[in-house]
Amino acid sequence: MPLLAIGINHKTAPVSMRERIAFAPDRLQQALRELVADGAAHEAAILSTCNRTEVYCGLAHGDHQDVLQWLSRYHAIPAAELSPFLYVHPEQDAVRHMLRVASGLDSMVLGEPQILGQVKDAYQTANAAGTLDTQLERLFQHTFAVAKQVRTDTSIGASPVSVAFAAVSLARQIFDRLDGRTALLLGAGETVELVARHLREQRIGRLVIANRTLERAHALAVEMQGYAIGLAEIDAHLAEADIVIAATASPEPLVLAEPVRQALKKRRHQPMLMVDIAVPRDIAPAVGELDDVYLYSVDDLQEIIRENLRSRQAAAEQAEEIIDTQVAHFMAWQRAQDAGHLIRALRRQAEAIRDELLAKGRTQLAQGRDPLQVLEQLAHQLTNKLLHAPSAGLREASAQGDADTVAMLSALYRLDETAPPRP
Structure with a gap:
């Protein structure tokens, strides 16, 4: 089956489009089953993060247009509107793309480690949905091994650079010192956990962690010496927060303009920094129009991130060489599988003549x-x-x-x- 990778990311699409095509985590398995049942793909996996939504598949027939049409129908976005933001990688290019993504070479933050965990999540979801076959199964396992090799053999992950680190760096630029400041974190996933660790390293005064599942928020708060609340309590704690960093999977904004306006009055208009790492956005865009609020989206972190990339460029070049070699290895395996079909057919023919x-x-x-x-x-x-x-x-x-x-x-x-x- 021909391999295909098709999707959008932070390089090709603004956050306004990325949030429209993002898949809710609790809908992913069903979406995968629908894609395969639709006949556009024989096997499939979907990687959906704040910076990218990508479909990896073995085509059942036809070309990428079948997958594009399915994406269009699923998200109710006209294909003509979606197409300009899409990239399409067939066969060898699809293999190279997955290896680069998992190794952090295609991330907003070069070499960031979180993406490998997200690729593993995509694999586990597709496996649970029953939409993996031999080719994608092999590609994922090969990808995990290559990403590990890149981390081991290069220094691409040596410096602490990530979206979470960039968000905390932004807070330091605005407030200079973080001791005595209060940070309100929305979510309790891997990104928020990383943000919390960076904030603790910068001696943040107080941490408040809000999450839909209070038990998860409490577990992270205990580890980070913070305080846990539910999402329904966010508005009541906004006035305390000098820094709000949001990274949940909520389909709707959790922070609206009016509660922030009321919080600013209670704060006597002391400035608030808000960083929205989520896609779809957790903080309504109208919040950024309020005086004394500095609102940054994930796209706004680009400049901070660029400043932290220089030390990773040489390591990235070394990683690309590893990936070139490993792409060739995978394609050799794929060709061997194709030859295997021919060998079996030849043997069947010879055995029929013999019999x-x-x-x-x-x-x-x-x-x-x-x-x-x-x-x-x-x-x-x-x-x-x-x-x-x-x-x-x-x-x-x-x-x-x-x-x-x-x-x-x-x-x-x-x-x-x-x-x-x-x-």
């Missing part, structure tokens, strides 16, 4: 024919039938002056033209 002639030989023996004569005739007929197709092909290629086919058959059958004919 046919063996049945005739047994009949002749049962009729009393001389066993030696039957054996010699069987060997003669078997040789003729097995060599008929390649001999005919060789004669035809020679007559047409097709030197490549002649050379291929000579190599395939390991023919030595210098050997003397048998007497």
Whole structure:
């Protein structure tokens, strides 16, 4: 099945489009089953994060247009509106893209480690949905091994650069010192956990962690020496927050303009920094229009991130060399699988010829024919039938002056033209 990677990311689409095509985590398995049932793909996995939504699949038939049309129908976005933001990577390019993504080479933050965990989540979701077959299963396992090799053999992950780190760096630029400040974190996933760790390293005064599941918020708050609340309590704690960093999977904004306006009054208009890392957005865009609020989306972190990339460029070049080699290894495996199908077909054909002639030989023996004569005739007929197709092909290629086919058959059958004919 032809491989395909199709999607959008932070390089090709603004956050307003990325949030429209994002998949809710609790809908992913069903979406995958619908994609395969639709007939556009034989096997599929979907990677959906704040910076990208990508479909990796083995095509059942046709080309990427079938997958594009399914995406269009699923998200109710006209294909003509979606197409300009999409990239399409077939076959070898799809393999290279997945390896680069998992190794952090295609991330907003070069070399960031969180993406590998997200790729693993995509694999586990597709596995649970039952939409993986041999080719994608092998590609994911190969990808995990290559990403580990990149981390081990290069220094691409040596410096603490990530979207979470960039958000905390922004807070330091605005407030200079973070001790004595209060940070309100929305969500309790991996990104928020990383934000919390960076904030603790910067000696943040107080941490408040809000999450839909209070138990998860409490577990993270205990570890980070913070305070846990439910999402319904966010508005009541906004006035305390100097810094709000949001990264939930909520389909609707959790922070609206009016509660922030009321919080600013209670704060006597002391400034608030709000960083929205979520896609779809957790903080309504109208909040950014309020005085004394500094609202940054994930796209706004680009400049901060660029400043932290220089040390990783040499490591990235080394990683690209590793990926070039590993793409070649995977494609060699894929070609071997294709050859395997041909080998099995060739063997089935030869066995059918053998069985046919063996049945005739047994009949002749049962009729009393001389066993030696039957054996010699069987060997003669078997040789003729097995060599008929390649001999005919060789004669035809020679007559047409097709030197490549002649050379291929000579190599395939390991023919030595210098050997003397048998007497």
